[in-house]
Amino acid sequence: MLVTENLTIRFGGHVAVDGVSCSFEPGTLTAIVGPNGAGKTTYFNLISGQLKASSGRVLLGGRELTGLPASARTRAGLGRAFQLTNLFPSLSVLENVRLAVQATQRGAHQRGLNLWSVWSDHRQLADRAAAILESVALLGRADSPVASLPHGDQRKLEVALLMALEPQVYMFDEPTAGMSHDEAPVILDLIRRLKQDRSKTILLVEHKMDVVRELADRIVVLTNGQLVADGEPAEVMASSVVQEAYLGRRAQEAA
Numbered sequence: 708m709l710v711t712e713n714l715t716i717r718f719g720g721h722v723a724v725d726g727v728s729c730s731f732e733p734g735t736l737t738a739i740v741g742p743n744g745a746g747k748t749t750y751f752n753l754i755s756g757q758l759k760a761s762s763g764r765v766l767l768g769g770r771e772l773t774g775l776p777a778s779a780r781t782r783a784g785l786g787r788a789f790q791l792t793n794l795f796p797s798l799s800v801l802e803n804v805r806l807a808v809q810a811t812q813r814g815a816h817q818r819g820l821n822l823w824s825v826w827s828d829h830r831q832l833a834d835r836a837a838a839i840l841e842s843v844a845l846l847g848r849a850d851s852p853v854a855s856l857p858h859g860d861q862r863k864l865e866v867a868l869l870m871a872l873e874p875q876v877y878m879f880d881e882p883t884a885g886m887s888h889d890e891a892p893v894i895l896d897l898i899r900r901l902k903q904d905r906s907k908t909i910l911l912v913e914h915k916m917d918v919v920r921e922l923a924d925r926i927v928v929l930t931n932g933q934l935v936a937d938g939e940p941a942e943v944m945a946s947s948v949v950q951e952a953y954l955g956r957r958a959q960e961a962a
């Protein structure tokens with residue numbers, strides 16, 4: 708279980724995330740929605756450790772993560788899509804995913820320099836990386852340098868790297884932003900499949916209400932940094948606070 712307790716951050720006088728207490732359970736995809744500037748991405752940054760909270764706590768499986776840097780939170784099981792700046796741009800797509808798979812394997816180096824085990828480890832890692840690339844429809848780009856990928860393929864690669872780390876919690880921030888109509892379904896299908904693994908916790912910041920309606924088991928609404936609604940999608944979408952704060956405007960856009 709991922710828990711935030713009274714999570715708060717101030718930028719000068721502005722409280723961007725204001726005392727948000729929320730629990731996220733395995734087997735549930737929670738969509739975090741709200742108007743522009745509501746604090747959704749900042750809330751994500753506080754959970755994943757990209758920003759340091761002014762006050763409040765973040766816990767995963769009872770373990771306090773609040774003071775830890777982002778890298779330690781990743782090791783603890785929090786998976787957030789990589790920024791492509793974290794990659795090796797001149798290495799191929801396959802090599803980048805292979806390195807991410809390798810990062811999750813422990814102890815291989817302790818088995819000593821046995822050429823057979825080095826070769827077979829390398830082979831297994833490459834096979835696993837190729838399987839992940841296939842699931843995000845990127846296998847055809849396996850040998851391309853990352854720097855040469857078009858935007859949609861970069862987004863798919865971000866998801867592939869996330870999957871390679873096999874996190875406990877998947878955090879997606881507008882995963883299909885900037886993707887074409889042809890590309891977005893690949894990512895949405897992948898999230899749908901991740902959902903079938905009931906041991907995983909999935910958080911999704913998403914503006915597209917059709918995507919939210921289809922994928923979310925639960926919706927949390929932020930407005931002005933505060934949690935203003937939380938519950939089952941039908942119930943939350945029907946609530947007056949959401950209609951006024953958010954959906955009124957968006958419903959017209961979606962119509």
Ligand SMILES: Nc1ncnc2c1ncn2[C@@H]1O[C@H](COP(=O)(O)OP(=O)(O)OP(=O)(O)O)[C@@H](O)[C@H]1O
Binds near residue numbers: 718741742743744747
């Ligand atoms: N590093 C920062 N310094 C100062 N203000 C910030 C910083 N990061 C975010 N903010 C402010 O915090 C508020 C919340 O921003 P945030 O990006 O989290 O909103 P959001 O809900 O993700 O918006 P959007 O849907 O447009 O992405 C905004 O008013 C933003 O200007």
